[in-house]
Amino acid sequence: MNPVVKPVAAHRLPELLRQMPKAELHIHIEGSLEPELIFALAQRNGVAIPYRTVEELRSAYAFTNLQSFLDIYYAGASVLLTEQDFYDMAQAYFARAAKDHVVHTELFFDPQTHTARGVSMETVVNGLHRACVDAKAELGLSASLIMCFLRHLSEEDAFATLEQALPYRDRIIGIGLDSGEVGNPPEKFSRVFARCRELGFHLVAHAGEEGPPAYVWTALDVLKVERIDHGVQSSKDAALMRRLAQDRIPLTVCPLSNLKLCVFPDLASHNLRQLLDAGLAVTVNSDDPAYFGGYMNENFTQTFAATGLAAQHAYALARNSFEASFIDASEKRVFIDRLSQVFETFS
Numbered sequence: 001m002n003p004v005v006k007p008v009a010a011h012r013l014p015e016l017l018r019q020m021p022k023a024e025l026h027i028h029i030e031g032s033l034e035p036e037l038i039f040a041l042a043q044r045n046g047v048a049i050p051y052r053t054v055e056e057l058r059s060a061y062a063f064t065n066l067q068s069f070l071d072i073y074y075a076g077a078s079v080l081l082t083e084q085d086f087y088d089m090a091q092a093y094f095a096r097a098a099k100d101h102v103v104h105t106e107l108f109f110d111p112q113t114h115t116a117r118g119v120s121m122e123t124v125v126n127g128l129h130r131a132c133v134d135a136k137a138e139l140g141l142s143a144s145l146i147m148c149f150l151r152h153l154s155e156e157d158a159f160a161t162l163e164q165a166l167p168y169r170d171r172i173i174g175i176g177l178d179s180g181e182v183g184n185p186p187e188k189f190s191r192v193f194a195r196c197r198e199l200g201f202h203l204v205a206h207a208g209e210e211g212p213p214a215y216v217w218t219a220l221d222v223l224k225v226e227r228i229d230h231g232v233q234s235s236k237d238a239a240l241m242r243r244l245a246q247d248r249i250p251l252t253v254c255p256l257s258n259l260k261l262c263v264f265p266d267l268a269s270h271n272l273r274q275l276l277d278a279g280l281a282v283t284v285n286s287d288d289p290a291y292f293g294g295y296m297n298e299n300f301t302q303t304f305a306a307t308g309l310a311a312q313h314a315y316a317l318a319r320n321s322f323e324a325s326f327i328d329a330s331e332k333r334v335f336i337d338r339l340s341q342v343f344e345t346f347s
């Protein structure tokens with residue numbers, strides 16, 4: 001823990017969690033589609049969706065595992081057709097993130113969800129990129145894009161997707177791996193990740209959300225990723241915990257997602273404190289906030305209330321989010337200085 005952090009009165013902690021500057025490193029932009037926007041886009045584009053009302057759609061968000069969520073998630077994404085749709089989706093997320101004092105974000109997007117429906121890579125990337133540019137100008141929020149491969153599809157599909165993305169290479173900072181984890185280990189994508197590494201992309205992968213610690217090992221040693229998305233199952237493997245701590249491999253943990261998808265029975269049982277205490281570079285993120293009941297500040301305030309974490313943990317989590325990001329050292333320093341200033345005003 002950082003020694004500069006002074007104690008903060010318990011009743012002021014939620015406000016500190018809300019106001020501290022933070023980076024979000026694990027947000028699927030398609031997972032920020034609120035039911036209201038799904039309905040608005042469905043109407044604008046003349047797309048039929050199998051729900052009659054916003055309430056009916058929202059009430060379908062009772063998931064039992066990752067797959068039950070993915071089924072609804074892909075149905076929701078089907079309303080996205082034009083560049084403006086992708087722009088509007090991202091802009092809605094940025095407005096919410098800025099209110100939560102998110103000052104930097106690295107967005108995941110899933111092009112295969114869209115190209116499989118006949119929407120072009122150009123449409124997807126241009127809409128999202130334009131929203132990133134405007135977020136910086138209008139909200140002071142810096143944002144960049146990480147393209148994810150869907151791991152339930154083949155490595156050949158991933159190679160074809162990479163090929164389609166290369167004309168937009170300058171608009172994509174990294175490559176990730178998401179969708180149904182169990183049965184789709186990281187090593188299934190070893191060749192395409194090796195190619196992405198040659199091309200100079202940053203590399204991340206979902207591992208150890210529902211899948212075993214072995215998937216975290218192969219994400220690190222075969223795919224050679226720089227960050228692990230989720231990674232909460234790592235606590236079942238002491239040697240892996242030592243490796244993650246020694247190499248300061250960031251974990252982008254998503255507490256409300258873990259709760260909604262039944263990875264932990266309740267937030268009080270979440271292992272966030274255990275991961276922090278073991279010296280891991282843990283961060284807090286919202287994953288698919290429209291579906292999992294909360295954006296960044298909800299993840300922080302609910303998790304802290306349930307687990308009894310304190311101000312020094314908040315500082316470590318926010319600082320880790322900047323350290324783990326793919327911005328340069330001088331930008332990290334500016335954000336961490338702002339973070340320290342906010343903590344000073346609360347101590």
Ligand SMILES: [Zn+2]
Pocket residue numbers: 026028178206229287288
């Ligand atoms: Zn995720």
